[in-house]
Amino acid sequence: MSWIPFKIGQPKKQIVPKTVERDFEREYGKLQQLEEQTRRLQKDMKKSTDADLAMSKSAVKISLDLLSNPLCEQDQDFLNMVTALDTAMKRMDAFNQEKVNQIQKTVIEPLKKFGSVFPSLNMAVKRREQALQDYRRLQAKVEKYEEKEKTGPVLAKLHQAREELRPVRDDFEAKNKQLLDEMPRFYHSRLDYFQPSFEALIRAQVGYYSEMQKIFGDLTQQLDQPGHPDEQREKENEARLSELRALSIVADD
Amino acid sequence: MAEHGSDEPSSRTGSPDGEGRVSADRPLLHQRLAVRELIDTELSYLHMLRLCASDIRSRLQQLPQGDLDVLFSNIDDVIQVNSRFLHDLQETASREEEQVQLIGNLFLEFQEELERVYKVYCASYDQALLLVETYRKEPELQREVQSIIEAVVPQAGPSGLSFLLVIPLQRITKYPLLLQKILENTAPDASAYPVLQRAVSALQDVNTNINEYKRRKEVASKYTKVEQLTLRERLARLNTHTLSKKTTRLSQLLKQEAGLVPRTEDKEFDDLEERFHWVSLCVTEMKNNVAVYRDNLEAFLRFRPQEYDLDIPGGPVVQYCSLMRDLQLQAFPQFQRLEGLVWQPLCSLAKALAGPQNLIKKRLDKLLDFERVEEKLLEVGSVTYEEQEARHTFQALNSLLVAELPQLNQLAVRWLGQILCTFVGLQRDLAQQALQRAEGSLAQLPHYHLSETAFRKLVEDTLGQTGHQLRSFQENFEKVLPPPTTQPLLPGAERQVQALLSRYGPEKLYQVTSNVSGAGTLDLTLLRGQIVALLQNKDTKGNSSRWLVDTGGHRGYVPAGKLELYRVIPSQEEVKGQEWPHKDSRHLTPEPTPAPVPSVPAVTQAVAVYPFVARSSHEVSLQAGQLVTVLEAQDKKGNPEWSLVEVNEQRGYVPSSFLARAPGPALWGWSLPS
Numbered sequence: 001m002s003w004i005p006f007k008i009g010q011p012k013k014q015i016v017p018k019t020v021e022r023d024f025e026r027e028y029g030k031l032q033q034l035e036e037q038t039r040r041l042q043k044d045m046k047k048s049t050d051a052d053l054a055m056s057k058s059a060v061k062i063s064l065d066l067l068s069n070p071l072c073e074q075d076q077d078f079l080n081m082v083t084a085l086d087t088a089m090k091r092m093d094a095f096n097q098e099k100v101n102q103i104q105k106t107v108i109e110p111l112k113k114f115g116s117v118f119p120s121l122n123m124a125v126k127r128r129e130q131a132l133q134d135y136r137r138l139q140a141k142v143e144k145y146e147e148k149e150k151t152g153p154v155l156a157k158l159h160q161a162r163e164e165l166r167p168v169r170d171d172f173e174a175k176n177k178q179l180l181d182e183m184p185r186f187y188h189s190r191l192d193y194f195q196p197s198f199e200a201l202i203r204a205q206v207g208y209y210s211e212m213q214k215i216f217g218d219l220t221q222q223l224d225q226p227g228h229p230d231e232q233r234e235k236e237n238e239a240r241l242s243e244l245r246a247l248s249i250v251a252d253d
Numbered sequence: 254m255a256e257h258g259s260d261e262p263s264s265r266t267g268s269p270d271g272e273g274r275v276s277a278d279r280p281l282l283h284q285r286l287a288v289r290e291l292i293d294t295e296l297s298y299l300h301m302l303r304l305c306a307s308d309i310r311s312r313l314q315q316l317p318q319g320d321l322d323v324l325f326s327n328i329d330d331v332i333q334v335n336s337r338f339l340h341d342l343q344e345t346a347s348r349e350e351e352q353v354q355l356i357g358n359l360f361l362e363f364q365e366e367l368e369r370v371y372k373v374y375c376a377s378y379d380q381a382l383l384l385v386e387t388y389r390k391e392p393e394l395q396r397e398v399q400s401i402i403e404a405v406v407p408q409a410g411p412s413g414l415s416f417l418l419v420i421p422l423q424r425i426t427k428y429p430l431l432l433q434k435i436l437e438n439t440a441p442d443a444s445a446y447p448v449l450q451r452a453v454s455a456l457q458d459v460n461t462n463i464n465e466y467k468r469r470k471e472v473a474s475k476y477t478k479v480e481q482l483t484l485r486e487r488l489a490r491l492n493t494h495t496l497s498k499k500t501t502r503l504s505q506l507l508k509q510e511a512g513l514v515p516r517t518e519d520k521e522f523d524d525l526e527e528r529f530h531w532v533s534l535c536v537t538e539m540k541n542n543v544a545v546y547r548d549n550l551e552a553f554l555r556f557r558p559q560e561y562d563l564d565i566p567g568g569p570v571v572q573y574c575s576l577m578r579d580l581q582l583q584a585f586p587q588f589q590r591l592e593g594l595v596w597q598p599l600c601s602l603a604k605a606l607a608g609p610q611n612l613i614k615k616r617l618d619k620l621l622d623f624e625r626v627e628e629k630l631l632e633v634g635s636v637t638y639e640e641q642e643a644r645h646t647f648q649a650l651n652s653l654l655v656a657e658l659p660q661l662n663q664l665a666v667r668w669l670g671q672i673l674c675t676f677v678g679l680q681r682d683l684a685q686q687a688l689q690r691a692e693g694s695l696a697q698l699p700h701y702h703l704s705e706t707a708f709r710k711l712v713e714d715t716l717g718q719t720g721h722q723l724r725s726f727q728e729n730f731e732k733v734l735p736p737p738t739t740q741p742l743l744p745g746a747e748r749q750v751q752a753l754l755s756r757y758g759p760e761k762l763y764q765v766t767s768n769v770s771g772a773g774t775l776d777l778t779l780l781r782g783q784i785v786a787l788l789q790n791k792d793t794k795g796n797s798s799r800w801l802v803d804t805g806g807h808r809g810y811v812p813a814g815k816l817e818l819y820r821v822i823p824s825q826e827e828v829k830g831q832e833w834p835h836k837d838s839r840h841l842t843p844e845p846t847p848a849p850v851p852s853v854p855a856v857t858q859a860v861a862v863y864p865f866v867a868r869s870s871h872e873v874s875l876q877a878g879q880l881v882t883v884l885e886a887q888d889k890k891g892n893p894e895w896s897l898v899e900v901n902e903q904r905g906y907v908p909s910s911f912l913a914r915a916p917g918p919a920l921w922g923w924s925l926p927s
Binding site: 044082127192198207 | 564576605607609666673674677708729
């Protein structure tokens with residue numbers, strides 16, 4: 001109905017100062033960014049720990065399968081080596097599980113909790129927006145009457161409109177103020193909130209790698225295999241392969 | 254070439270009176286000549302070898318290096334061995350009486366080495382010949398090769414390269430013959446005799462072994478190739494010959510299964526095969542498991558939690574990010590040496606085992622052939638040449654496998670063990686690297702000094718507190734309530750609402766969002782905007798989408814989806830009294846007193862606020878202040894900007910915004926100025 005002489009609901013004067021609007025946008029923008037980052041971080045962290053667990057389990061399977069091979073019954077040396085390996089892998093897996101549990105408790109859960117505040121925030125912002133729309137509309141209405149010729153019915157309408165406007169405006173102001181107060185405080189709270197989690201995360205990693213170093217260090221001692229440099233290892237692999245290939249029953253290609 | 258000419262035996266010049274002496278010396282002479290022949294031929298042989306290895310080989314530049322390796326094989330090794338041999342041979346010349354014995358001993362000394370180098374050369378000779386044949390087919394190349402050879406060794410003749418390459422073969426087979434000649438001319442009681450005998454048989458053994466080795470190699474190379482044939486290719490390979498072979502084998506196998514024919518039990522082989530089978534299983538499983546491990550590692554490294562930006566400038570968060578970045582950039586790439594040091598070798602090992610697997614299968618096939626031939630031999634007493642060949646093939650395969658499987662098993666297990674150790678070493682290295690990098694960050698952590706248990710308690714407590722704080726934030730945000738409802742109240746409804754309010758309280762009041770038409774006997778029919786009080790948020794069957802409500806007059810069920818919590822509007826006086834005492838408290842947003850936005854309710858009176866001129870027959874004209882009856886608050890398309898009104902007995906559409914409610918009974922909470 002475009003022939004209606006004026007658009008309904010757009011006030012002429014700027015009811016919310018530009019600075020206020022800008023501040024609001026900025027604060028809310030920061031929070032929206034934070035929401036996105038924490039949500040993705042939480043998801044990725046979960047995927048990372050899942051992959052970590054899978055990796056550890058597949059390492060355990062290596063030694064488990066070896067242990068169940070009949071060669072172990074025939075070859076004492078082989079059995080000893082594989083048993084030692086199996087013990088080490090199982091212990092590492094246990095430590096890994098504990099590490100992941102710790103991460104779950106101190107990082108992933110808190111991230112989730114943090115993220116759960118955002119829906120309420122977003123709803124609050126929406127309601128403020130709704131209130132703003134109502135405010136604008138009623139403001140426009142008041143202005144409309146104010147511009148008209150001051151006849152009796154007009155004055156009656158004007159008064160009525162003003163009466164309607166007042167509570168709506170107050171409602172909006174209140175919401176606006178509340179959010180402008182709360183948003184920065186919430187944003188700021190991330191500092192205190194995340195530092196403990198990440199400290200716990202670092203400590204969990206360090207604890208795990210310490211165990212890993214100890215267990216595998218002991219194992220290499222036990223297997224009597226000093227740390228060879230890579231070139232030497234490669235040479236040995238080459239040598240083993242040539243030995244095999246020297247046999248006639250091994251195809252050379 | 255032996256210079257027989259100048260060393261003619263002096264028997265021709267023998268005179269009757271010297272016969273006795275000559276005849277006694279004859280054997281000795283022949284012996285001497287034979288020895289001479291041995292040494293001289295050795296000399297020229299070595300000379301020829303050297304010509305081939307250096308002069309000719311270096312000039313054959315147009316041939317690729319691979320070809321040259323095949324042609325000349327291990328000729329350098331042969332030259333090495335033979336030159337030492339020659340040197341020692343020549344030294345024996347000074348020890349006249351013992352020479353023959355020394356020569357015998359020399360051969361026994363060199364027996365092993367000769368076998369070792371010559372078997373390799375002989376085994377690859379066939380391949381070299383094949384290569385020579387291919388050259389012959391290219392006339393251009395052939396001419397070049399020929400000219401080079403003729404320049405160096407004129408006596409090579411037209412057969413050139415093959416003439417030269419066969420020389421070592423001729424030599425090794427000549428040794429027994431040369432020795433035999435010396436032996437024949439040695440007195441059986443001479444001290445050298447037994448030595449020479451042993452030397453002769455030794456060299457004969459050498460030749461036998463060389464042949465056996467060659468045969469095994471041929472058999473092995475025929476069957477180890479694990480051919481990747483498509484089904485079509487396999488079918489194409491089938492012909493009557495292969496089919497008959499296969500059916501014969503199958504029937505043999507069946508006969509064995511049925512117990513009609515004894516199966517050749519070979520415990521030694523079976524044990525070897527069993528062990529080999531376990532070794533293969535080990536390798537295959539390990540390879541698969543490492544593959545899975547690699548995949549998981551890759552997945553793990555894909556996720557980089559450190560790349561997210563929480564806009565936190567310092568502290569553990571930043572430390573964590575830099576630690577993770579470090580690990581990813583440095584420690585883990587190191588760990589991926591796994592690829593070359595564990596995965597690749599495993600693949601090579603697995604591949605190497607494929608050949609023997611194939612051979613074992615083939616052996617079984619050949620065994621069945623063998624058994625059948627044995628049967629036939631028993632029955633008939635003779636077998637065809639082909640059947641004889643089949644027997645030999647089986648025997649060759651079998652002895653080859655029995656000879657080499659133990660070593661294979663041992664080597665494979667040894668290698669596997671080394672690979673495992675490497676795997677473990679890599680894990681340890683990773684841990685070391687990670688710890689090194691973490692050392693720095695660890696010391697900077699605020700609670701570095703705390704024990705793990707103390708720290709965990711601290712974190713738990715802290716998280717509890719911050720959790721509280723978060724909850725309060727959440728509550729605060731939730732207290733930002735929806736704006737006052739814009740649903741209009743039906744006229745006459747205010748008193749009803751008040752009655753419901755006083756009976757049930759404000760939390761139980763709901764407003765109907767759209768017209769409800771009841772279907773069953775207990776269902777209510779309500780209009781949009783009506784207020785009801787909630788009695789039960791589910792029906793008698795437990796269906797929570799059907800609520801029991803009280804309209805103030807009637808009770809019944811309405812769909813829950815059509816009800817919205819109704820925010821009760823306190824009276825204006827009440828609000829003024831409150832004066833918003835919690836103005837600066839964060840916790841309570843005082844409820845304002847808006848009026849429902851005056852849109853035109855259904856079927857009611859209204860006053861035209863502005864004049865309106867109808868422009869079509871659908872519309873009706875209005876005068877300012879005119880009283881109208883609103884029939885519908887929207888047009889036929891549901892557009893609320895138009896209302897259907899009746900004025901002056903005329904009906905038509907007018908813009909809804911031009912109407913205002915008639916000053917009717919005071920809105921609850923409102924009082925209009927008079």
